[in-house]
Amino acid sequence: MSNKSKIGRRAACAAMVGGGSLLASQIAVAQPLRQIRVRTRPTLSYTNSDFYQSDGTFDAEAAKDVYIDLLKLAGYPIPKRLRAEMFAKDWDTGRFTEVGLGGIFWVNDKEWNYTSLEMFLLPNQMIPEHWHIGDPTDGVKVKLESWHVRWGKTYTYGAGEPTKKIHVKVPASQAKYVTAMHETPLGVGDVGGIKSPLEKHWQQAAPSGCILTEPSNYHSDDLMRYTNPNLK
Numbered sequence: 637m638s639n640k641s642k643i644g645r646r647a648a649c650a651a652m653v654g655g656g657s658l659l660a661s662q663i664a665v666a667q668p669l670r671q672i673r674v675r676t677r678p679t680l681s682y683t684n685s686d687f688y689q690s691d692g693t694f695d696a697e698a699a700k701d702v703y704i705d706l707l708k709l710a711g712y713p714i715p716k717r718l719r720a721e722m723f724a725k726d727w728d729t730g731r732f733t734e735v736g737l738g739g740i741f742w743v744n745d746k747e748w749n750y751t752s753l754e755m756f757l758l759p760n761q762m763i764p765e766h767w768h769i770g771d772p773t774d775g776v777k778v779k780l781e782s783w784h785v786r787w788g789k790t791y792t793y794g795a796g797e798p799t800k801k802i803h804v805k806v807p808a809s810q811a812k813y814v815t816a817m818h819e820t821p822l823g824v825g826d827v828g829g830i831k832s833p834l835e836k837h838w839q840q841a842a843p844s845g846c847i848l849t850e851p852s853n854y855h856s857d858d859l860m861r862y863t864n865p866n867l868k
Contacts, residue, residue, distance in 0.1 A: 699724035757841035781852035782829030788846035
């Protein structure tokens, strides 16, 4: 084959390749651009006044709504019964975002002395210091409990050597009533709990908030006692 023939074939091939590239680029341009859906995680946005009516009454339904938002943020399963059976409380402090708790009793069986409680804490929200007593006349033993963190983080406080520098800032309304100062941080998968009956204890969520499971023997709000006598 002559050099001219070789050059001619190379030129033809180059033209075909170039034409193919041009055609491909034209097709690419002609196709409509796909809209990319970006999934955004829900965020928590609230103020303390959002949970109180004009007369100062605690709005438990508004509190339940924000706990549902917390569960969605965590990707936590929300069965139908959860919202219907959920409780929310502020212990009559008027400071729900600082001192409060939400949750649901999956089981609370007095006869068989068994409880399964799921608890929800907003960012930096505190369960105030308390302890549990029994009622021998009604067959109720002193409550013992443990906590298994499912999401977020919490700092628990109970009996033991006081921690010199704790990680949380105790709300002003509760600061002078806190006596248990042995800190145990609990993150996802960690388990903690009461070491002995009648032990005073409290906890406060990290800035993330926290979802935790509490297995225990039978629970009664009437058998809870608080170091702050103003709590109900």
